[in-house]
Amino acid sequence: MQITPEDIDQLLPQTQCGLCGQGGCLPYAEAIIFEKAPINLCPPGGVKTLQALGTLLQQDPTPYLTEMAAKEKPLQLAVIRENECIGCTKCIQACPVDAIVGSAKQMHTVITDQCTGCELCIPPCPVDCIDLITAATTEMTTTQKDLARQRFQQREQRLKKEKTAKEATLQTQTRVKKQAYVQEAITRSRLLRATEKQQDLLQMAQEADQEAYSDD
Numbered sequence: 001m002q003i004t005p006e007d008i009d010q011l012l013p014q015t016q017c018g019l020c021g022q023g024g025c026l027p028y029a030e031a032i033i034f035e036k037a038p039i040n041l042c043p044p045g046g047v048k049t050l051q052a053l054g055t056l057l058q059q060d061p062t063p064y065l066t067e068m069a070a071k072e073k074p075l076q077l078a079v080i081r082e083n084e085c086i087g088c089t090k091c092i093q094a095c096p097v098d099a100i101v102g103s104a105k106q107m108h109t110v111i112t113d114q115c116t117g118c119e120l121c122i123p124p125c126p127v128d129c130i131d132l133i134t135a136a137t138t139e140m141t142t143t144q145k146d147l148a149r150q151r152f153q154q155r156e157q158r159l160k161k162e163k164t165a166k167e168a169t170l171q172t173q174t175r176v177k178k179q180a181y182v183q184e185a186i187t188r189s190r191l192l193r194a195t196e197k198q199q200d201l202l203q204m205a206q207e208a209d210q211e212a213y214s215d216d
Helices: 005-009 025-034 046-057 062-071 090-094 142-215
Strands: 076-080 130-134
Touching: 005 025, 005 046, 025 142, 046 062
Parallel strands: none
Antiparallel strands: 076 130
């Protein structure tokens, strides 16, 4: 049976943290399949995920067990100290599963049931008002993982559409600017030709006047 990235993704913790060096759990699964990435790059998954990946891929996880046991991370949740939040929206932009809500210059808050503890919201916070707390459970439930996977994919699709729309708008603006530049150039050229024609006519009239004056 051919193993797919989706098969591997089912075993990953869905924190979407990027600690593996990829952009999320599915990208890591794709890297394992297509780029032969090692199976020991997921600290949130810990030893349990390492062993599951080893079984699925028929790779011996033994050489990685000690290292993984030392670096595996417990399930955590982000909490915003809301009275210190300045509403900059940087944490909202960083969250890979859209688990933070709020608007510009307004207080933000984390939706606890949707937070994966990825820690990506912490570095961009300019006032350091986000804490990580250890979750009550050691790992997300299957339902929570499915939701995190779904929200991650929805966010990726939304960002892709926004990027495409932004690029289309930029292309339109560039095209309009080029058209305006060409039109201005044409207008300047026509004005220049008209001015030169007027000057030629004026010179011809002056020369005619001089000849008439000479004849007199």
